[in-house]
Amino acid sequence: MSNNTYPTFTDLSQLGEFGLIETLTKDNPIVQSSTVKAIGDDAAIIKNDDEVTVVSTDMLVEGIHFDLMYTPLKHLGYKAVVVNLSDIYAMNAEPKQITVSVAISSKYSLEAMKEFYEGIYTACKMYQVDLVGGDTTSSPKGMIISVTAIGQAKQDHIVYRNGAKKGDIICVTGDLGASYLGLQILEREKQVYLAHPGVQPQLEQSQYLIERQLKPEAQRGAIAYFQKNNIKPTSMIDISDGLASEVMHLCKQSSTGAFIEEAKVPIHPDTERTAIEFKMDPITCALHGGEDYELLFTIDERDLDKIRFMPEVFIIGEMTDQADGIKLHTSGGNIYDLSAQGWNHFKAES
Amino acid sequence: MSNNTYPTFTDLSQLGEFGLIETLTKDNPIVQSSTVKAIGDDAAIIKNDDEVTVVSTDMLVEGIHFDLMYTPLKHLGYKAVVVNLSDIYAMNAEPKQITVSVAISSKYSLEAMKEFYEGIYTACKMYQVDLVGGDTTSSPKGMIISVTAIGQAKQDHIVYRNGAKKGDIICVTGDLGASYLGLQILEREKQVYLAHPGVQPQLEQSQYLIERQLKPEAQRGAIAYFQKNNIKPTSMIDISDGLASEVMHLCKQSSTGAFIEEAKVPIHPDTERTAIEFKMDPITCALHGGEDYELLFTIDERDLDKIRFMPEVFIIGEMTDQADGIKLHTSGGNIYDLSAQGWNHFKAES
Numbered sequence: 113m114s115n116n117t118y119p120t121f122t123d124l125s126q127l128g129e130f131g132l133i134e135t136l137t138k139d140n141p142i143v144q145s146s147t148v149k150a151i152g153d154d155a156a157i158i159k160n161d162d163e164v165t166v167v168s169t170d171m172l173v174e175g176i177h178f179d180l181m182y183t184p185l186k187h188l189g190y191k192a193v194v195v196n197l198s199d200i201y202a203m204n205a206e207p208k209q210i211t212v213s214v215a216i217s218s219k220y221s222l223e224a225m226k227e228f229y230e231g232i233y234t235a236c237k238m239y240q241v242d243l244v245g246g247d248t249t250s251s252p253k254g255m256i257i258s259v260t261a262i263g264q265a266k267q268d269h270i271v272y273r274n275g276a277k278k279g280d281i282i283c284v285t286g287d288l289g290a291s292y293l294g295l296q297i298l299e300r301e302k303q304v305y306l307a308h309p310g311v312q313p314q315l316e317q318s319q320y321l322i323e324r325q326l327k328p329e330a331q332r333g334a335i336a337y338f339q340k341n342n343i344k345p346t347s348m349i350d351i352s353d354g355l356a357s358e359v360m361h362l363c364k365q366s367s368t369g370a371f372i373e374e375a376k377v378p379i380h381p382d383t384e385r386t387a388i389e390f391k392m393d394p395i396t397c398a399l400h401g402g403e404d405y406e407l408l409f410t411i412d413e414r415d416l417d418k419i420r421f422m423p424e425v426f427i428i429g430e431m432t433d434q435a436d437g438i439k440l441h442t443s444g445g446n447i448y449d450l451s452a453q454g455w456n457h458f459k460a461e462s
Numbered sequence: 463m464s465n466n467t468y469p470t471f472t473d474l475s476q477l478g479e480f481g482l483i484e485t486l487t488k489d490n491p492i493v494q495s496s497t498v499k500a501i502g503d504d505a506a507i508i509k510n511d512d513e514v515t516v517v518s519t520d521m522l523v524e525g526i527h528f529d530l531m532y533t534p535l536k537h538l539g540y541k542a543v544v545v546n547l548s549d550i551y552a553m554n555a556e557p558k559q560i561t562v563s564v565a566i567s568s569k570y571s572l573e574a575m576k577e578f579y580e581g582i583y584t585a586c587k588m589y590q591v592d593l594v595g596g597d598t599t600s601s602p603k604g605m606i607i608s609v610t611a612i613g614q615a616k617q618d619h620i621v622y623r624n625g626a627k628k629g630d631i632i633c634v635t636g637d638l639g640a641s642y643l644g645l646q647i648l649e650r651e652k653q654v655y656l657a658h659p660g661v662q663p664q665l666e667q668s669q670y671l672i673e674r675q676l677k678p679e680a681q682r683g684a685i686a687y688f689q690k691n692n693i694k695p696t697s698m699i700d701i702s703d704g705l706a707s708e709v710m711h712l713c714k715q716s717s718t719g720a721f722i723e724e725a726k727v728p729i730h731p732d733t734e735r736t737a738i739e740f741k742m743d744p745i746t747c748a749l750h751g752g753e754d755y756e757l758l759f760t761i762d763e764r765d766l767d768k769i770r771f772m773p774e775v776f777i778i779g780e781m782t783d784q785a786d787g788i789k790l791h792t793s794g795g796n797i798y799d800l801s802a803q804g805w806n807h808f809k810a811e812s
Contacts, residue, residue, distance in 0.1 A: 157515070160513070167506045215523045251604075258519070270498075273504070365503075
């Protein structure tokens with residue numbers, strides 16, 4: 113036994129790839145009846161009823177999408193799953209299975225990988241999805257995660273981005289801009305820490321914003337509500353790149369314009385306060401900040417009564433003629449063209 | 463117009479992520495009737511008949527799985543798709559769709575990415591699968607590719623790794639070890655080139671081996687033959703880590719032993735010759751070299767007549783009692799325990 117008080121870490125090279133997968137997936141619980149075969153063969157097998165299969169995939173790269181200096185691995189695992197489930201919900205479908213591939217450098221210990229997978233399993237349990245496959249390999253540098261989410265829905269329930277029409281009501285399921293400001297706070301505290309390693313980060317005041325950044329949730333409640341109340345949005349998308357960018361996607365694909373009321377865009381009080389602290393306009397954070405993972409959807413105006421009792425819904429504007437463009441009616445009474453300045457990883461790099 | 467004779471390259475940062483995806487997928491042909499919605503929404507939509515969905519995913523990392531110094535990007539795109547399709551065929555299923563995610567550093571040009579996607583589309587056309595989704599993002603260093611393949615099959619056609627029993631015949635669909643030696647040649651020529659940049663690589667003699675490494679094919683013909691001739695293997699796996707490792711997977715999951723005849727293991731004459739040139743035993747390359755992407759399968763001995771006319775099949779041994787272990791009967795008349803020494807990326811690194 114070791115005499116020192118540090119935890120002992122297991123080198124991944126002692127385990128090998130098969131040993132690592134086995135260790136990480138030996139207690140993998142399966143809850144979906146559609147999962148015929150999960151991990152352990154060349155491929156996973158999923159049973160279909162009379163439904164369509166919905167598939168979405170995302171890649172997360174260390175140094176681009178996340179910074180392990182302030183992202184606990186468990187949160188990272190959780191978030192990697194949630195952002196993919198969000199895409200399935202955005203089709204008005206229910207996620208059932210995921211695959212997770214991860215490339216890591218040899219500096220990672222088995223214990224670190226277990227923590228990462230704990231986050232994955234926590235998300236699986238929370239959203240009732242099964243981990244059915246993936247790949248574990250090494251990388252020369254950093255951590256890269258690729259998650260594929262697989263869901264099902266009746267074909268006529270699927271909601272695309274292109275079904276909105278003039279007069280449709282534009283809604284969002286929750287407040288915007290918080291995740292972006294959570295990231296700004298984490299980045300600021302990182303810089304403070306790097307300059308003065310003894311100083312404790314001040315994060316108590318910003319718990320809500322940081323949680324929105326590190327541990328976002330997908331909007332399964334909204335989809336369940338639509339189902340239960342026979343509501344079919346005319347178009348839908350999840351807000352990963354900021355409201356402005358997503359409104360433009362819906363308008364482009366639906367061939368409409370849009371009119372957004374700034375005063376109606378939901379912004380959390382902590383977002384307001386912190387935006388001002390950072391000398392930013394709160395609406396800018398809501399429009400162009402990313403990673404809110406709320407749903408943006410449109411409904412026929414005749415369905416307005418149906419969403420009146422929806423627990424979390426905010427009406428922020430309406431679809432207009434394509435010729436009228438995409439406009440923001442500011443609280444000050446002005447009307448501006450809404451331009452997308454969402455996250456552009458390639459541009460950010462150059 | 464530019465006066466120099468070099469081709470002009472387009473910086474990815476000029477395009478942004480959406481521009482890049484649009485450019486790369488604007489001529490994406492869709493051939494499968496089950497593809498309801500491909501790229502362009504939050505998720506892809508796939509129609510199911512009365513079949514199960516088969517899902518497999520793989521991650522390829524620059525510097526671990528491929529070296530761009532001798533891997534043309536078009537070949538890389540082709541191979542990234544093929545190795546995933548191989549997993550779907552290994553379940554006795556037919557691949558129908560793929561998603562491709564790729565992370566690249568900003569040093570890659572649009573032209574390079576187009577070349578990579580040309581390889582992807584060539585594989586899609588060859589194997590009649592549709593590209594239905596993916597993600598394109600930046601990486602701080604190197605290229606990382608994650609492909610998910612989605613297939614379909616009738617549930618009772620699915621062949622797992624665990625169905626073999628004592629007495630079953632062990633077969634492979636083609637010669638082994640060539641891809642491994644192709645890689646050794648490419649590595650050798652790379653070292654020669656690095657030491658003497660003026661020297662042209664000598665690859666003419668090794669075309670077959672290099673092609674097996676750079677542009678492998680998946681065994682769709684075998685699956686079509688099974689289908690047409692009402693053959694259902696009792697177990698199956700694709701050979702990506704070397705014959706020994708795959709035999710051990712089948713035996714472990716089927717609770718059997720195995721008896722392999724060295725003399726029956728198919729080895730191409732070029733593999734024989736080159737192995738000796740590298741001072742290696744050809745059978746070692748077949749047993750422990752990787753990336754052959756042939757299928758290893760077992761059939762009930764009563765089905766032996768059914769595979770007699772299979773165009774490419776080699777009977778290499780039979781399944782035995784688990785207690786008898788996994789044995790290799792060498793051409794010299796000895797019997798050895800077969801141990802797996804396949805690729806272990808984590809071990810290779812330490």
